Amino acid sequence: MIGWTLKRGGSVAPDERLPWPQTAALGVQHVFAMFGSTVLAPALMGFDANAAILFSGIGTILFFLVVGGRIPSYLGSSFSFIAVVIAATGYAGHGPNANIAVALGGIFAAGLLYAVIGAIVMLAGYGWVERLMPPVVTGAVVAVIGLNLAPVAIRDLGASSFDSAVGLATALATGLVAVYAPGVLRRLPVLLGAVLGYVLFALAANGLGLGRPIDFGPIAAAPWIGLPHFSAPVFHAQAITLIAPVAVVLVAENLGHVKAVAAMTGRDLDPYLGRAFLGDGVATMIAASGGGTGVTTYAENIGVMAVTRIYSTLVFLVAAAVAVLVGFSPKFGALVASIPPAVLGGMSIVLFGLIAATGARIWVENRVDFARSRNLLTAAIALTLGAGDLVLRLAGFGIGGIGTATLAAIVCYQLFRGDDGAAADRPVPGAPFVGTAAADAGAGAHPAPPGAETRSGTARGSDAAL
Secondary structure, eight states: OOOOEEOOSSOBOTTEEOOHHHHHHHHHHHHHHHHHHHHHHHHHHTOOHHHHHHHHHHHHHHHHHHTTTOSOOOEEEOGGGHHHHHHHHTOOSSSSOTTHHHHHHHHHHHHHHHHHHHHHHHHHOSHHHHHHSOHHHHHHHHHHHHHHHHHHHHHHHOSOHHHHHHHHHHHHHHHHHHHHOOGGGGGOHHHHHHHHHHHHHIIIIIITOSSOOOOOHHHHHSOSSOOOOOOOOOOOHHHHHHHTTHHHHHHHHHHHHHHHHHHHHTOOOGGGHHHHHHHHHHHHHHHHHHTOOOEEEOHHHHHHHHHHOBOOHHHHHHHHHHHHHHHTOHHHHHHHHTSOHHHHHHHHHHHHHHHHHHHHHHHHHTTOOTTSHHHHHHHHHHHHHHHTTOOEEETTEEEOHHHHHHHHHHHHHHHOOTTTOGGGGSOOTTOBOOOOOOOOOOSOOOOOOTTOBOSOOOOOTTOSOO
């Protein structure tokens, strides 16, 4: 296990730390960076926000232990699960998800598959992962997530003209914060955009009577301290076949994140890649066991490290501890539950669109050559299957659009060799890492610092290039 050497200034390595007051402050900053996306994902799936925050903290601690404190990362709610959870549970988009137990069973299975992949990588090495999922495949999968989720965002804006107006205003406010806000505020567009949208809705609906008012009663009645709403998983084969393939997306996502952190810190983290997969998979299983969302490493927090040049893994233990404490505040959960669907829809427009756009950015940054039929057809087939949400039924089981598109992208890339040759489609040496999108959403993508280059990049449902 890693130990930390005290350092009082400059760039701080993973095995170094700042004095405790600065370490604590940086830990809180990382909580703010992941907060918007980690809360929005459960809200869109009908999960308990307190449980999601709690298990994000627990998952981050577990990840730290599995990787031996070598990889500075925060694990938050993954947006890759949203579409398949909605499909598996029939969630209507408002209030608690009545079929959350079924969703948790599928998420647990995805975590188990993810952990198994991690164990295989630990035994056999990671080269096969990069060969199986080069940039043309990961870019297509990431873009599919955003396109597949688009109807969810539009649905939340369709209740009335008032809802549409507030949702669009929320999306605009998020963009304005990302572009024009000063200093650290620019790194919190999802959180601040949601706050601005919430305030606008309250003023217009509660104050002017233009829409259905927000009920603040449950917020006032909720205690400051209490237990989250825990739920146990129920394992249904149909839900498992829909949700478990998301593990492949998480592998691609985590691979890009580890490469980015390695480039920023100047450390060789490839030997810990299998551990990173295993830790993320175990954290997802633990979260699913108690009512939390599936988790993934967050690009928002990688962006914070890129700006601060503070990579101390101790900072992430502090952030995790703060998240656990917040998880035990029912008043916080009641506040999240009161967010109007119109505001959620506005945030979703930005986040899901960024996911799709980040898929294209992965292609651009890695210089994927679409003059080659192998690349063009792989992307074309995957995008259409995912955007159309084709459910592939095998032996009575169904795999949702994201899983179908992911499987198609992997298979097509390996089949469409032709005259192009595998060597023509490898990532371009020196191509910069592309941050994930969130929706996995949040603080916006942040370019890696000079010299921070890696072969692969991917997106998480929330951290695209805001």
